[in-house]
Amino acid sequence: MKVETLSRRDFLQAAVRAPVALSWPAWMPRLAFAPEGVAPRGDTLIVVFLRGAADVLNMVVPHGEDFYYQARPTLAIPRPDDNQAQVDQRAVNLDGFFGLHPAMDPLTEAWQSGHLALVHACGAPDESRSHFRAMELMERGVSDQRGPASGWIGRHLASLNTGNPSPLRAIGLGDQVPRSLRGSVPVTALQSIADFHLGGDLAAAARMQSLLASMYTEQEPLGVIGQETLEILDTLESLDPAGYQPAAQANYPQSDFGRSLRQVAMLIKAQVGLEVAAIDIGGWDTHFGQGAGQGLMAGLLDDLSSGLAALHTDLADHLNELSVVVMSEFGRRVHENASLGTDHGHGSAMLLLGGGLVGGQVHGAWPGLAEGQLFGPGDLAVTTDYRDVLSEICRRRLNNPAVELIFPGYQPRAVGVAKRRPDAS
Amino acid sequence: MSLSRRDFVRLAGAIAGAAAASSACAPLAGELTGAYRAPGGWTELAPADYRGLARLTYGPTETETSFVAEHGLAAWIEEQLGLEITDDLPAEGLLRRFDLLRMQADQLEGWEPEEVLGQLRAASLQRQLYSRRQLHERLIEFWTDHFNISVDKGECWFLKVVDDRQVIRAHAQGRFADLLHASAKSPAMLVYLDNQVNEASAPNENYAREVMELHTLGVDGGYSQRDVMELARCLTGWTVKDHFWKGQFAFEPDLHDKGSKQVLGMAIEQAGVVEAERVLDELGAHPATAEHLATKLVRRFVTDHPLEDAPEAVRAVSRTFLQAGGHLPSVYRTLLLDGLVPQLDQLPPKIKRPVDFITSALRPLAAHSDGGASLHDHLALMGQPTFAWPTPDGPPDTADPWSGNLLPRWQFALELAQDEVDGTSIDIDALVEQAQRDEGHIADSLSQRLVGSPAGRGMQSALGQIRRQTDELDPQDMARLLVAGLIGSPQFQWR
Numbered sequence: 014m015k016v017e018t019l020s021r022r023d024f025l026q027a028a029v030r031a032p033v034a035l036s037w038p039a040w041m042p043r044l045a046f047a048p049e050g051v052a053p054r055g056d057t058l059i060v061v062f063l064r065g066a067a068d069v070l071n072m073v074v075p076h077g078e079d080f081y082y083q084a085r086p087t088l089a090i091p092r093p094d095d096n097q098a099q100v101d102q103r104a105v106n107l108d109g110f111f112g113l114h115p116a117m118d119p120l121t122e123a124w125q126s127g128h129l130a131l132v133h134a135c136g137a138p139d140e141s142r143s144h145f146r147a148m149e150l151m152e153r154g155v156s157d158q159r160g161p162a163s164g165w166i167g168r169h170l171a172s173l174n175t176g177n178p179s180p181l182r183a184i185g186l187g188d189q190v191p192r193s194l195r196g197s198v199p200v201t202a203l204q205s206i207a208d209f210h211l212g213g214d215l216a217a218a219a220r221m222q223s224l225l226a227s228m229y230t231e232q233e234p235l236g237v238i239g240q241e242t243l244e245i246l247d248t249l250e251s252l253d254p255a256g257y258q259p260a261a262q263a264n265y266p267q268s269d270f271g272r273s274l275r276q277v278a279m280l281i282k283a284q285v286g287l288e289v290a291a292i293d294i295g296g297w298d299t300h301f302g303q304g305a306g307q308g309l310m311a312g313l314l315d316d317l318s319s320g321l322a323a324l325h326t327d328l329a330d331h332l333n334e335l336s337v338v339v340m341s342e343f344g345r346r347v348h349e350n351a352s353l354g355t356d357h358g359h360g361s362a363m364l365l366l367g368g369g370l371v372g373g374q375v376h377g378a379w380p381g382l383a384e385g386q387l388f389g390p391g392d393l394a395v396t397t398d399y400r401d402v403l404s405e406i407c408r409r410r411l412n413n414p415a416v417e418l419i420f421p422g423y424q425p426r427a428v429g430v431a432k433r434r435p436d437a438s
Numbered sequence: 439m440s441l442s443r444r445d446f447v448r449l450a451g452a453i454a455g456a457a458a459a460s461s462a463c464a465p466l467a468g469e470l471t472g473a474y475r476a477p478g479g480w481t482e483l484a485p486a487d488y489r490g491l492a493r494l495t496y497g498p499t500e501t502e503t504s505f506v507a508e509h510g511l512a513a514w515i516e517e518q519l520g521l522e523i524t525d526d527l528p529a530e531g532l533l534r535r536f537d538l539l540r541m542q543a544d545q546l547e548g549w550e551p552e553e554v555l556g557q558l559r560a561a562s563l564q565r566q567l568y569s570r571r572q573l574h575e576r577l578i579e580f581w582t583d584h585f586n587i588s589v590d591k592g593e594c595w596f597l598k599v600v601d602d603r604q605v606i607r608a609h610a611q612g613r614f615a616d617l618l619h620a621s622a623k624s625p626a627m628l629v630y631l632d633n634q635v636n637e638a639s640a641p642n643e644n645y646a647r648e649v650m651e652l653h654t655l656g657v658d659g660g661y662s663q664r665d666v667m668e669l670a671r672c673l674t675g676w677t678v679k680d681h682f683w684k685g686q687f688a689f690e691p692d693l694h695d696k697g698s699k700q701v702l703g704m705a706i707e708q709a710g711v712v713e714a715e716r717v718l719d720e721l722g723a724h725p726a727t728a729e730h731l732a733t734k735l736v737r738r739f740v741t742d743h744p745l746e747d748a749p750e751a752v753r754a755v756s757r758t759f760l761q762a763g764g765h766l767p768s769v770y771r772t773l774l775l776d777g778l779v780p781q782l783d784q785l786p787p788k789i790k791r792p793v794d795f796i797t798s799a800l801r802p803l804a805a806h807s808d809g810g811a812s813l814h815d816h817l818a819l820m821g822q823p824t825f826a827w828p829t830p831d832g833p834p835d836t837a838d839p840w841s842g843n844l845l846p847r848w849q850f851a852l853e854l855a856q857d858e859v860d861g862t863s864i865d866i867d868a869l870v871e872q873a874q875r876d877e878g879h880i881a882d883s884l885s886q887r888l889v890g891s892p893a894g895r896g897m898q899s900a901l902g903q904i905r906r907q908t909d910e911l912d913p914q915d916m917a918r919l920l921v922a923g924l925i926g927s928p929q930f931q932w933r
Contacts, residue, residue: 064829065829140663141657142647142666143651143657144831145831146657188820189840190843192839195838200842201842202842209845211852213852213853214856217852217918220919221851221922224901225926227896227903228894228900230896233929234928235841235928236928238841238844239928242848298644300642350642351636351637351641352635352636352637357647390667
């Protein structure tokens with residue numbers, strides 16, 4: 014007999030009409046992974062990597078530093094009380110010394126409610142000032158080329174048995190899985206929940222799917238990731254992203270980043286077993302035409318901040334189960350160049366968002382920007398290793414005490430950015 | 439057949455002119471020029487030879503498999519290394535319709551970006567699909583990645599057209615130093631890595647760093663942050679003309695740092711444009727550059743892990759590079775005949791990057807394709823946007839970054855099998871008929887084409903099951919299912 018051809022929409026509507034779906038919001042799947050009683054999973058971790066070395070000095074602006082203004086005659090963000098500048102071009106004051114770029118204003122609510130923590134002058138020991146070397150080492154979580162090839166999140170997943178069988182335990186949003194997620198736990202790239210299906214004629218798709226299932230066996234290279242992809246096809250089939258309503262009219266930006274965050278929020282609420290999501294944002298290598306309160310970088314910061322602010326609103330009821338980490342491979346030169354941009358520097362900063370963080374504070378020792386305080390050719394020095402921050406989040410928020418496996422050979426120091434989860438070991 | 443270049447150009451023009459006169463559409467041009475074929479009889483190859491061809495072509499066709507069956511892979515490599523553009527009439531004729539690709543930058547600027555990029559991308563893919571000079575196109579791809587430029591930056595959307603023609607294609611069979619100098623003065627590169635705004639008052643280090651880190655010495659090649667800053671000073675004033683002769687290289691003495699400099703231990707006295715040229719000479723012939731390029735070439739053509747799996751090949755290629763003064767055809771010869779061919783029996787698999795995946799599905803099936811937008815949309819979903827990799831390292835060349843994104847490959851496989859890809863089609867009836875002529879099972883016939891061996895056991899048993907469930911599947915539907923399944927299979931993802 015010939016299988017009757019259903020369009021995908023018919024199929025979804027039929028699934029939604031099925032009685033089992035009635036007790037759930039229409040966009041939710043039937044299955045919930047990680048049933049009660051397995052090891053406590055800790056927070057859901059979202060890692061946002063700003064590719065290209067973000068200029069953190071114009072994000073978390075040291076407006077109390079005269080040297081900052083001397084080094085950046087055209088690119089500096091004016092002081093919060095600078096009457097010469099328009100109000101919407103000035104830094105948003107945080108604590109009298111630091112302020113946020115004006116495009117990051119959407120994050121002030123999270124800051125005031127104590128859910129946004131910042132760590133300044135934070136970074137890695139690597140001095141290559143090479144994007145590719147620095148990103149590789151940072152995502153592997155190692156000090157130099159020796160050490161494991163896997164990523165730090167990959168080792169976190171491998172060393173914490175949460176009894177979570179979900180194929181969506183960890184995902185990379187976008188078209189490639191970031192290096193930090195590499196390791197023994199397979200991780201799939203997810204671009205769009207709505208498009209995560211084989212499409213076209215349903216009968217032909219079903220036949221192909223059964224053929225794929227028989228060919229992707231564990232012995233094959235790519236076998237395990239293929240099986241996982243097939244499982245995700247099944248899991249996501251009953252999700253209806255078009256019907257998803259963010260809470261409290263949270264307004265995600267219409268950008269790749271906004272769409273990624275919106276999908277992650279949906280997966281968290283649907284309880285599909287998501288533990289880690291990694292999202293990349295490119296475009297931060299601002300050698301040329303970086304801009305100050307407006308321009309190239311302001312646009313990137315607007316996207317970043319309005320996205321995170323929407324997530325903060327949408328997941329207001331889940332904040333104690335959420336840790337967001339925003340990081341970049343290194344910072345940029347303190348002095349601007351002649352093409353209205355900044356060259357590769359050293360010290361960076363991290364942004365942390367979640368209910369279990371010590372928010373409303375800029376953490377880390379400030380090394381200063383005076384001549385003798387700079388590092389190398391004129392860069393912000395590093396006073397906090399990024400692994401100090403991540404180790405604390407692994408221990409206190411992800412319930413994974415095995416930081417010596419996650420960051421081999423590194424002795425992390427306390428930073429005080431994260432509160433201990435009640436169920437942390 | 440021996441043609442002079444002038445004869446060739448006239449002939450190709452006449453063929454394309456005939457095509458253009460009737461409708462200028464790709465399928466017609468493809469048929470008139472002889473670039474498009476119908477599926478013919480398939481010559482089965484030993485696994486090592488099939489793998490070798492998969493590595494060096496964009497997917498084997500009857501042309502390559504029958505040649506290799508008769509003469510061997512080494513002879514095929516020799517033949518390919520000797521081919522010239524005049525040996526590639528059908529593909530060159532097909533490409534005549536891309537008129538924008540012959541224009542200069544100041545002419546291109548007035549066109550719509552979509553149109554310019556459409557031609558650039560379609561031409562690249564059609565060359566990979568239909569050029570007889572398969573190995574040449576593989577090398578073009580290597581250098582395109584090595585000197586990566588994203589058309590999403592500034593005016594690169596039209597400047598890359600000139601870079602593709604006058605830098606990459608002009609020098610890929612010449613000397614590395616010439617390629618490097620041409621790239622350094624390529625307006626597309628000057629814009630992409632910001633050297634066009636590199637001025638004496640506060641230099642922009644972007645290009646100065648990447649030319650040493652990525653294009654020549656390598657990140658461990660022995661340069662320092664100080665060398666980056668000093669080379670950036672040498673490169674001040676290297677820019678792009680804006681009004682008259684728009685889009686041409688220019689050296690602006692007023693923007694150039696007049697002081698003396700020191701790069702890689704060399705004292706550089708004031709000499710204007712010559713300062714950076716001297717450094718480029720040094721970089722182009724440096725032993726660290728030879729080592730870096732050899733490692734990358736071996737990674738691309740032999741193994742993901744050159745230093746572990748094939749250290750002798752890296753040494754041999756590096757030695758040839760230095761001895762031959764960077765003469766690239768000599769380097770390719772060592773790489774392929776000494777580095778690749780002896781390893782064919784135990785060649786470590788390489789994953790197909792998205793371009794490999796799509797082309798190696800289309801070529802063995804004798805697909806007719808305009809190389810157009812729908813294929814490039816698929817490539818972007820798979821993670822390899824054409825001429826739009828954002829960062830200067832180019833798309834990665836090892837398996838890991840690509841292996842987590844299978845679904846877009848499966849989606850393409852199904853669309854192609856169901857004939858739903860705009861501008862690209864396969865002739866299922868002809869493939870079924872050809873399989874019947876080959877007197878084998880259709881599954882084995884298609885599997886031989888696509889993966890170089892008969893259908894695997896997993897596939898066989900699943901087919902049996904599907905047949906039991908839906909016994910009315912006609913031969914065409916069965917062939918479509920096989921095409922989708924084979925292209926989606928784990929084996930097909932490797933070459």
